[in-house]
Amino acid sequence: MSEWWTYRAEDFLLFSPRVYWRMLETYNAALWPLHVVTLAAGLLIILLIAWRPRVFARWIALILATLWIFVGWSFLWNRYAAINWAAVYVAPAFAVEGGLLLILFLRDGLAFDRRGPVAWTGYLLLAFGIAGQPLLAPLQGRGWASSEVFGIAPDPTAIATLGVLLLARGGLVPWLLPIPVLWCLLSGITLRTMGEAQAWALYAAVALAAVAWIWTIIRQRGSLPAA
């Protein structure tokens, strides 16, 4: 693309806010009452991490893997791509994230034994993704019909996943971070270009996750014995 520096985010926004929110309304209507199941799955993730992390850690990975693959196929591929051709190229990234989570499930490669500020940040993001994000639509006057629900829409799924990853340990965990982070940034830019204040929720989630992750790295290096 020549003269790329002359392009603004507005030049890449192919649809109006009205069309975007109506798409979410019709998507929600088509899938209802699957929202009850995905919200229950989110609640189950919180309960398993809090109460029985050693026994059920791998099943948390399986739940998330299923939801990432479902959201990529159902929302990005089947719905969003109709108004944004770029979604066709993003949907496979959701499948990749789901695939990585499936590997975690098969290898039983997750442990949830973090404590302190990083863990609480993880719980905060997880709780926001599951319970907070669906409230943004009615709070902004759009009504419940266009609510974004964990496991149905990509934004709450990505934010909640960032929360789970902050709570987790495991060799593959760092490889799971880029896709939810990049999605949050991409969706945040899109919403900001649409003039939607809730873009800041996505930016804040990435900022919190970044600070918590850097804090974890610093703590780990600080605890290593001197050479």
Place this chain on the structure above:
Amino acid sequence: MRTTRRTFLQASLATAAAAHLPGALHAQQGQPARRPIPSSREEMPIVGLGTWITFNVGNDPGLRDECAGVMAAFFEAGGRMIDSSPMYGSSQPVVGYGLRKLGRPPALFSAEKVWTSSATAGPAQIEQSRRFWGVPKFDLVQVHNLLAWKAHLQTLLQMKAAGTVRYVGITTSEGRRHDLVEQIMRNEPIDFVQFSYNVVDRDAEARLLPLAAERGIAVIVNRPFRQGELTNRLKNKPLPEWAAELGVSSWAQLMLKFILSHPAVTVAIPATTRVDHVRENLSAAAGPMPDLATRQRISAHVQAL
């Protein structure tokens, strides 16, 4: 003598007064004025319909019907040119839906684009676009944003020679790559050129509009309201009293008349989702047009607000 924007406009507005010249407006009572496409003399209503963002409504049946309503009002008011692109998401199938619903209005002038970096993928993309529209062939196909322009222009010229497209052209927007646009206008046998021109973005007056008049190339003007930015900025401000002399009742009409009164402009393509706005846009193509002094006054007034 050095040709300035002012001297060019004075000269061209004066010469356009003669009815047989390309820049002259041909008007009938109650109908939008027309200008001829220079390469064929085919007459074109000077307001068309753009589809960027506004027609990208996906598979939503209610919104598709709204777009069909806009198209119906457009044709009823005497419009002809609808412009779209493979870049515009679902706009092409939505245009096709509207055309089917309206029984394929014979007045339609279909303006499409080819937009792919692959030189070999152009013909397949044009065919896919044609299927979306449901037309036997396109009236005009343009190379969108000059992407892979050499290869695509060659394809389009071959299609024109074979009779599978009537006109060929190129597009740019927001003032980008005017040097290359000028080079192509000078050296290639194109029928149309499309670029941005409005009451505040007037770069095209310096070179592209005079060159189009000189070379006999029809001009399509995109982003006449800067994608709604200008109409939003002005919506709470009163129209100047002198605007009444032009028979306008809105800022959109005043800004359209500024564009349409340039003799080198063939058609402007505002996009809208509203039936009342499409009627308002078409009605700006009728009635008195501003002279050179009034054009300067419109531009200065809007820029000062």
